[in-house]
Amino acid sequence: MILIVAEHAGGKLAKSTLEMVSAARGSGREGPVTLLVLGQDVAGVANEAAKYADQVLVGDSAAVAQYSPEVWAAAAAQIAQEGEASTVIIGGSRSGREYAPRVAVKLDAPYLEDAISLKADGDTLSAQRYTYLARVTETVQASGPVIVVTAKPGSFAPAEALSAAGEQYDIDLEVPAPRVTITGKTVEKTSRVALSEADVIVTGGRGVGNPENFGKYVEGLADSIGAGVGATRAVVDAGWRPYAEQVGQTGKTVQPKAYIALGVSGAVQHLSGMGKSKFIVAINKDAEAPIFKVADYGIVGDVNEIVPALIAASKG
């Protein structure tokens, strides 16, 4: 079987899960597509998952109520072994890339990290991935009875629902107690569309000037065109915006239909997180800013003047 560890939050299946189903179906690897749902009180998520998979394994238990790399790795490895999985697919989220290597070591399996494509030939699996801050696409291969993969979010088209729902099975997990104690948590939520789901993203950099301008121009434009809001590392480090909005190497990777960068200079660390966007728009005072090199449409000008005009025109 192809085992996919479902990603879900707030009682709903994440889009990344449907992307992983699509990656599995298109990979040519052997076996039924199986979704593993971990968590507590996850019946709703399991029912939704059944629409997309041949079968759903439900590990509904207090032991996996909270994500922990040691616990998730133990659960995924146990089920992969019991089900003789040919492939284990895990989300390429921060948490997924944190526990997937542990699963690979537990299974003594090769690990293909952050795949943007998957293709099997016999027992060999080829994957493409980005390296050198997304400036190079590399092809990697591994062979073996079981291979562990993480799928980069946004790289596979979300799967369509199947005509008949897959069977659901309850499973017993033997997982260790986590040794890391979480003593506090700050969840940064935004009322706007999530960056991973947004078709259009408006991102602000230091060039917007100050936090008030960020609110007026970046959020203002995002709200007028129904877009998500992103920020550069510099803006987050300066405390203007929450970490959840950070786009780049140490933040989120996004590939919306349109990415509108306001006052963003375009450091490679930032480009690596948004360079795959379909259309890139840059507005910056500095004509020499590297962001213009990757832009489809560029305006050399003051954000303070151009953006209010954009907001007005978009409403008109």
Added chain:
Amino acid sequence: MKILTLVRQVPDAEARVKVTGTSVDLDGTTLVIDGMDEYGVEEALRLREAGAATEVVALAIGPKRSEDALRTALAMGADRAVHVETDERLDAVALSKVVAQIAQTEGASLILVGGQEADWDSQALGAATAERLGWPQLTWTNELKVEGDTVTGRHDVDEGNESFSAPLPAVVTTQQGLNEPRYPTLPNIMKAKKKELRKDSLDQYGVQASVRYVNAEIQSRARMNRMIDGKDAQAAAAELLNLLRNEAKVLA
């Protein structure tokens, strides 16, 4: 407590990347110690200076030139270095076997490694090493404290950040924000030349690559680079909206 801190040598972030044949060609490229690893070296030194650690050992696994990254770590203040020399490119799962063995023979209680490699973009080495050793791991850490056998701190997670507490031994992956790495001073660079830099051969660790690297291609997606005159804000805004709606068709 002994700390093992991993260092890798990578191209400078702003350096041009070129591909020759099927792999990235680093000839003539400026190579530096991976910035994310540098935070690990700095943090190890601070823990030693605070009395929480007794020795800081820098480790590199890679070609001969990786020695430069180790010399940088020694010049920053690491006590000694181990270099497992190999020209083979090993994936993180294979590499973790070497790191875990060295951590065990050295009796290290804390391993520091960069959160994401600047060249291969992998985040896997810390987690794979932790699993080999049966240790807990904390990734993307931007605040760290060691008291007795307990490590506490703060790290980034999917939707924000968490404060944590975990028993040692442990693996911690480091990132920007954790500290400001010091520059090696000239006297320290001179002193570093006399510090121990042990050379190991990869053969003694019994590892085999599990991933093959078969091709590399530069991303050369053509962008339209269409510039709109920004002198008249109203006209520029109208033109941009028109292009987004009617040419790119990304706005309704």
